[in-house]
Amino acid sequence: MSALLEVENLNAYYGKSHILQGVDFHVGEGEIVSLLGRNGVGRSTTIKAIMGDVRSHGSIRFKGREIAGLKPHQIARLGLGYVPENRDIFPGLTVRQNLLLGQKTARQTGRWSEADMFRIFPRLEERADTAAGVLSGGEQQMLTMCRTLMGDPDLVMIDEPTEGLAPKMVELVGRLLGEIAGRGISILLVEQKLTIALKISGRLYVMGHGRIVFAGTPAEFAANKQVRQEWLEV
Amino acid sequence: MLEIITFSTLNGVLYGMLLFMMASGLTLIFSMMGVLNFAHASFYMVGAYFGFEISRRVGFWPGFVVAPLLVGALGALVERYGLRRVHRFGHVAELLFTFGLAFVIEELVNMIWGKLPVDYRVPPSLDFVAFRLFDTTYPAYRMFMLATAVAIFAFLLIVLKRTRVGLIIQAALTHPNMVAMLGHDVPTVFMMVFGVGAALAGLAGVIAGPALVTQPAMAGLLGPILFVVIVVGGLGSLAGAFVASLLIGLIQTFAVAINVSLADMVGGDAASRFGELGHVTVAQIAPVLPYLLLVLVLILRPTGLFGNRET
Numbered sequence: 274m275s276a277l278l279e280v281e282n283l284n285a286y287y288g289k290s291h292i293l294q295g296v297d298f299h300v301g302e303g304e305i306v307s308l309l310g311r312n313g314v315g316r317s318t319t320i321k322a323i324m325g326d327v328r329s330h331g332s333i334r335f336k337g338r339e340i341a342g343l344k345p346h347q348i349a350r351l352g353l354g355y356v357p358e359n360r361d362i363f364p365g366l367t368v369r370q371n372l373l374l375g376q377k378t379a380r381q382t383g384r385w386s387e388a389d390m391f392r393i394f395p396r397l398e399e400r401a402d403t404a405a406g407v408l409s410g411g412e413q414q415m416l417t418m419c420r421t422l423m424g425d426p427d428l429v430m431i432d433e434p435t436e437g438l439a440p441k442m443v444e445l446v447g448r449l450l451g452e453i454a455g456r457g458i459s460i461l462l463v464e465q466k467l468t469i470a471l472k473i474s475g476r477l478y479v480m481g482h483g484r485i486v487f488a489g490t491p492a493e494f495a496a497n498k499q500v501r502q503e504w505l506e507v
Numbered sequence: 508m509l510e511i512i513t514f515s516t517l518n519g520v521l522y523g524m525l526l527f528m529m530a531s532g533l534t535l536i537f538s539m540m541g542v543l544n545f546a547h548a549s550f551y552m553v554g555a556y557f558g559f560e561i562s563r564r565v566g567f568w569p570g571f572v573v574a575p576l577l578v579g580a581l582g583a584l585v586e587r588y589g590l591r592r593v594h595r596f597g598h599v600a601e602l603l604f605t606f607g608l609a610f611v612i613e614e615l616v617n618m619i620w621g622k623l624p625v626d627y628r629v630p631p632s633l634d635f636v637a638f639r640l641f642d643t644t645y646p647a648y649r650m651f652m653l654a655t656a657v658a659i660f661a662f663l664l665i666v667l668k669r670t671r672v673g674l675i676i677q678a679a680l681t682h683p684n685m686v687a688m689l690g691h692d693v694p695t696v697f698m699m700v701f702g703v704g705a706a707l708a709g710l711a712g713v714i715a716g717p718a719l720v721t722q723p724a725m726a727g728l729l730g731p732i733l734f735v736v737i738v739v740g741g742l743g744s745l746a747g748a749f750v751a752s753l754l755i756g757l758i759q760t761f762a763v764a765i766n767v768s769l770a771d772m773v774g775g776d777a778a779s780r781f782g783e784l785g786h787v788t789v790a791q792i793a794p795v796l797p798y799l800l801l802v803l804v805l806i807l808r809p810t811g812l813f814g815n816r817e818t
Contacts, residue, residue, distance in 0.1 A: 324688050349690035361685040363678040377690035
């Protein structure tokens with residue numbers, strides 16, 4: 274499996290604090306990879322650095338091309354999609370308009386259409402012309418994910434998609450992740466909880482204190498009690 | 508009385524729409540940068556001078572089209588090579604940059620066209636009486652100004668609400684990073700907004716120049732009123748800018764038409780308690796009214812009429 278995204282020795286700072294201290298990992302084509310770890314260990318910063326939203330140094334190659342130093346919109350246009358943790362929907366725009374802005378150009382067609390999104394989440398169709406700001410937290414999460422998919426990314430990086438969601442919503446998110454993977458799209462899933470990550474990931478990384486402290490398959494992870502205790506359990 | 512009301516309303520709406528042509532750009536630019544652009548009224552002045560210069564060479568109509576485009580290009584350059592570089596040093600630096608720019612532009616205008624007003628006139632094709640009501644006439648040029656301002660308002664509304672680029676602008680005003688990470692070139696969008704904002708101010712200058720006075724002080728005279736408009740309307744709110752523009756336009760034109768003092772209304776004895784103030788007419792205090800409104804709004808509703816952030 275060739276690597277779609279390769280991150281080597283990624284370092285980032287917030288002021289004087291050294292947030293990422295040489296992060297190394299890769300995501301293969303069509304692969305689902307999870308990045309686990311407690312809050313504050315640098316998982317979100319890693320994704321933001323890849324998207325060019327946080328200044329960093331090190332090497333980030335996507336489809337064999339060095340993307341470190343490119344602007345966020347240029348990185349997105351190469352086929353990297355990002356679903357932020359804080360559900361950054363555009364509250365004043367309608368659900369449909371939010372989806373429209375996921376497309377990079379007016380004429381973009383790709384693996385996903387508005388109809389796909391409405392089929393997976395009928396609730397979004399019911400509220401298509403409602404201002405996105407009045408949706409529930411779960412609905413906003415759906416919208417954020419769908420919006421990114423409308424841009425037809427080859428790799429989606431999803432930050433804590435199940436955070437604060439009701440069990441039924443978590444199930445829906447899981448279904449969408451399955452559908453994404455089914456279309457051959459790679460996923461980098463940032464999670465704190467293990468429920469979905471262990472079920473769908475091909476490989477896992479665990480982060481601690483700004484670096485990768487474990488890399489392996491879900492089975493290897495399950496067998497390694499020490500990693501779980503030291504870096505994940507509260 | 509009816510004619511005073513009719514003409515004051517017309518003039519008030521006209522003045523308000525002119526204010527809105529400038530305030531709309533200013534308030535959008537504020538939403539983007541997070542600071543007020545002190546040089547915005549300077550683009551209005553540059554528009555008037557460009558309009559004057561082009562009209563005396565090739566006529567009013569070429570100036571009407573070309574001058575705003577030139578001002579828009581100038582605005583885009585200011586954003587691209589000035590503000591964008593200053594941005595990383597923070598809001599105070601940006602504010603000082605626009606403040607300095609306003610002075611630079613005024614001095615340049617002084618150097619090129621002199622301190623005295625220039626002879627920028629209403630074009631002959633529009634120099635006639637539009638209609639007569641009772642004994643008062645209303646000039647066609649004013650109707651033309653009103654029509655232009657209304658057309659621009661409709662254009663802005665359609666672009667912002669009905670087009671894709673309008674959606675991108677609306678989203679980028681509040682969530683620039685997210686919009687960029689979806690693959691949209693936000694810095695270029697901001698440069699365009701700045702350019703279009705400057706062009707609209709320039710257009711306002713082109714059409715207001717012949718009706719008012721085209722002089723180096725025109726930016727300084729208008730700038731403070733513009734700030735009143737966008738603070739009263741609510742910083743960053745386009746709807747607020749529209750309502751506040753009309754409100755201030757109407758207040759100012761009606762106030763100058765009302766030649767009544769406190770003494771006239773409540774009688775000399777009651778008014779004498781206020782001394783000299785009792786005999787000041789509304790018309791005399793008209794220039795102060797917008798600022799009085801500003802103070803009242805800041806005390807009673809600091810977010811402005813439609814805004815959602817504290818001033």
